[in-house]
Amino acid sequence: MRAPAAGSSVSVVVVTYNALPWLEQALESVRGHETVVVDHESTDGTVELVQQRFEHVKLVREENRGLAYGWNTGVRETSGRYVLLLNSDAWMDDGAVDALAAFADAHPEAAVVGPRLRYPDGRLQRSVRGFPTLWRLATEFFYLRKLAPNTQALNAFYAGGFDHASVRDAEVLMGAVWLVRRAAIEDVGPADDAFFLFSEETDWAYRFRAAGWKLLFFPGAGATHVYAASHKGRMFVENLRGQLRFLRKHRGAAYAERARRLLLAALRLRSVVVRGDRGAMYREGARWLASGSLAELLA
Numbered sequence: 001m002r003a004p005a006a007g008s009s010v011s012v013v014v015v016t017y018n019a020l021p022w023l024e025q026a027l028e029s030v031r032g033h034e035t036v037v038v039d040h041e042s043t044d045g046t047v048e049l050v051q052q053r054f055e056h057v058k059l060v061r062e063e064n065r066g067l068a069y070g071w072n073t074g075v076r077e078t079s080g081r082y083v084l085l086l087n088s089d090a091w092m093d094d095g096a097v098d099a100l101a102a103f104a105d106a107h108p109e110a111a112v113v114g115p116r117l118r119y120p121d122g123r124l125q126r127s128v129r130g131f132p133t134l135w136r137l138a139t140e141f142f143y144l145r146k147l148a149p150n151t152q153a154l155n156a157f158y159a160g161g162f163d164h165a166s167v168r169d170a171e172v173l174m175g176a177v178w179l180v181r182r183a184a185i186e187d188v189g190p191a192d193d194a195f196f197l198f199s200e201e202t203d204w205a206y207r208f209r210a211a212g213w214k215l216l217f218f219p220g221a222g223a224t225h226v227y228a229a230s231h232k233g234r235m236f237v238e239n240l241r242g243q244l245r246f247l248r249k250h251r252g253a254a255y256a257e258r259a260r261r262l263l264l265a266a267l268r269l270r271s272v273v274v275r276g277d278r279g280a281m282y283r284e285g286a287r288w289l290a291s292g293s294l295a296e297l298l299a
Helices: 020-028 046-053 067-076 096-106 134-141 152-158 182-188 200-210 236-251 253-273 276-289
Strands: 010-016 034-039 058-061 082-086 090-092 110-118 177-181 214-225
Touching: 010 020, 010 067, 010 096, 020 034, 020 046, 020 090, 034 046, 034 067, 046 058, 067 082, 067 200, 082 090, 082 096, 082 182, 096 110, 096 177, 096 214, 110 182, 110 200, 134 152, 134 253, 177 182, 182 200, 200 214, 200 236, 236 253, 236 276, 253 276
Parallel strands: 010 034, 010 082, 034 058, 110 214
Antiparallel strands: 082 177, 090 214, 110 177
C-alpha cells in the first residue's frame, strides 16, 4: 500500500454522499496523494469503507450543506499546490493526476485544468460548457440546439463543436474532475456555498476568468465519470435554482427574472410534448418556477 508522498504537489478532495458503489475505485485511483474525504451524512457504509480500507485518507464528517461547502472544507484540510476535486463517482486513469499537474506547471495562467472524460462504457463524455445566458437557455430548453448541435450559434450552452482532442481554453469545465491551482483559490476566494448542487463550478469558473485566470481542457489526461450518480436526475428543481442564482449574481435580478419566465414557458411546453417520468419532471419544474418571485425561489 502506498502512503501519500511527502510534499506532493497534488492533494485530492472527494465529497461523498452515499457513493459506496464507486468510491473505492475513486480512492484507489489517487493513492499516493494526500487525500481528504468529506462525507455529507452518508448512510450506505461509505464511512466504514474509508475507515477500514483507506487508513491513509483523512475523513471529515459534516452536515450536508452542498457540494461547494464540502469542497471548501476539503481544500482547507489539504496542503498541495494543486487540489484535485474528484467526484465520488469518478476515477483517474493511471498517471493522469501527475499528467494534469505537469500540464498545470507548464501553464501558470490556468486556474483549472480538466481531463478528457469518458463514460464507463468508454464513450467520450463532453465536459465543456458555456456560461448561461438568455439566448443559450432558449437554445437548450426550447430544443433549438438540436437543429445545429455542432455550432456555437445554437449550442454554445454545451460548447457545440468543441474539439475534445486538443488543448483548448474553455468557459466552464464540468466539475467532475477539476485540478485547481491553490494560488488561484487564494486569489478569488473559495467556492460559493450558496449553491447547493449545480452551477457551483460555473460560478467559480466565472470568477476565475473575471480575475484573469484560464480554464484549460487537457486531453492528455483521462478519467472515467459515471455522471449524475449522486442525484440520479432527481434534483431538477435544484438545477433550475442554480441557473437562476448564477444569473442573479452575475447579471442582476431583472435578467434572472427574464430567465425565470423563459424557463417557465419552455418547461410548460415540454410538459405537454414529453410523456412519462421526464414529462413529470418538467411539470414539477414549471410548478416550482411559477410558485413565487425570484427572491422567494432563491431564498
